[in-house]
Amino acid sequence: MNPVDNPAILSRSQESRTPVESKIPSLRPVPAPIHPHGRPLPKYVTTPPTPPPPPHLDDYAGIIGKQQIETLHFLAEELRGRRVKMVNSTAVGGGVAEMLNRLVPMLSELEVHTQWDVITGGNDFFEVTKAFHNALHGAPYELTRSAQDIFLMYNEQNRQRMNFDDDFVIIHDPQPAALIRARNDHAAKWIWRCHIDLSNPHPDVWQFLRPFIEQFDAAIFSSQSFARQLPIPQYLFYPCIDPLSEKNKELDDTFVQKICDDFGIDRSRPIVTQVSRFDRLKDPVGVVHAYKLAKKYVDCQLVLAGGGAADDPEGAAVLQEVKDAAGNDPDIIILDLPPWCGLEINAIQRASTIIVQKSLREGFGLTVTEALWKGKPTIAGAVGGIPNQIIHKLTGVLVHSIEGCAFQIRYLLTHPEFARRIGTAGREHVKENFLMTTNVKRWLLLFRILSGQKPVPIPSDTQSAA
């Protein structure tokens, strides 16, 4: 049945909901976007839902085990009453804010009192920091005296406005990096958490920022390959996902079925899915070609679910290229979804037989983490942080070409036992290394180490065994 003709879908905003429907965000009467093949999308994808309250630590016990929660409490014991300040440049939007929204209440629940402050600045400041961001990723840029002055002036304004009497001050990304000049007045430990790839920075911008970074007690990067040589200790904190978020929590199968029905996805046949923005670096056109090569041998549908086309001219162009590549194939389902459709993305991932992330360039690749967490056999490009997550043939498969991707789709669809095995191992990999609770543990370990608790020495021939 076409979803617009389905009264169950149109009545989702009504008070009386079935248990399944109550998981679906409420509606506002706005026009539905148009499906590339002429099928209107359900109206609920057009309205951002109210975010649910953050979960408590004990809510994670069913996922990671009670003993892991106890480990967090043990780690936090010596830090109880200490104060932590997190500083970044935005309260909403983006991965850093999303992560802090979860991390701050979790640390506070462990009685490591954590406050999150956001720096302020004019448009000129954020234009400069945006340019710095791009330049640190290697984009061409001319660093002017004026840009440096603007950066320093707003950092100084924020330094005067904010208090730094905490035990740990964590500065996220380059925008507030010059706040380190406040450390002369206090005994706090200062940590720079860099979320961006510094492997190939613009030399002038890096030389400008470097003297500030070197004054921190430690730096944290998201991948070994993103780091720079610095005279301070550098730690590796992988990005992580929240297993209780809309995008990752367990879902009733009836809800998954409903979403598939709404989007015209046939669960009785294999489903190959890529979830990502319509961005050339995610190679959605390459995925269409890989699907077409694989389909000569195996029956399957392709779902390309993403966003970025509505508010980004380049995204719209890429979406058009994908539609052109797809042609009239009714088994290719292209969904341009807004960012608040976490539940729907979750359901599509859970319905999928295989998940693909054929990126040509990538940061860490959290969509891969999400796929692995759902136990899905995952095929991904061997770029950026993806090889940290996918150990080839053990927790997923890595590919380097359209042909390689096509072959792996065929192989996984025809070898379900192997697919199941790598899917299971992939989920365990995420559970061990890439969940929010592991991230909390890393922060507690770092606070303890910086507080003077010496790590246990590895015994060598010159040391006596402990």
Added chain:
Amino acid sequence: MNAPNTARKLIKPFYFNTSEHLLRIGRERACTLNELLHALQVCPEDSIFQHTYSTLQEHHFIRQGFSNDFAHWSLSSCHEPILAEQLASVDVREYTSISGLRQHMIELVRDFLAAHPRSADRSATEPFYFCAADLVVLPTPFVTNNIESFLEGLRKVTLHSIHHHFIEARLRLRLMTNDFSEWLKEEAGLEQTAAAIDRIDIYTNTMEGVRRQIARIVEQSLN
């Protein structure tokens, strides 16, 4: 199998601890096998520990095909299956010090490059970034002074605790054994049980599988 009086109170309690590792990014980096050989010689011991011992904890859920990071990189980025197999065959439990383990790794790479000189400077598809582990040892609520409660603790502690007592212990004890076997032998008089636990193969088991095998062996000692 030996059958002790398990009801008797054992003299010295067993404290289940756990160790948590924080990954530090090291200075060394290798883009070729020659560079790997050099880095193996100069990197700090906690880097060798990270890429052999700690990596087993991070990948405890893999039953086969993952031994240490050097072997994995030799295969996945250098495409050298012979060296990868040789490095993968190194069992960390045959060493009671990091220096002995390091020396063996160096010899394997050096011998391989002597036999395959053209492989020495071929670029890897991805660099090997040396990291290091900072360890923090923590207590758990489980303390035991008899076999029944030992089994209970064994079943309830985290897999990090099993790794701490069963694998990392050799570096602390400087003996070719582990904390569980040592306690069962010295305090409970279960010599054969201790020896059977020592023979568990960690490279063909997940850490959960290792836990189950230890429990099964200890249960058999009660019969």
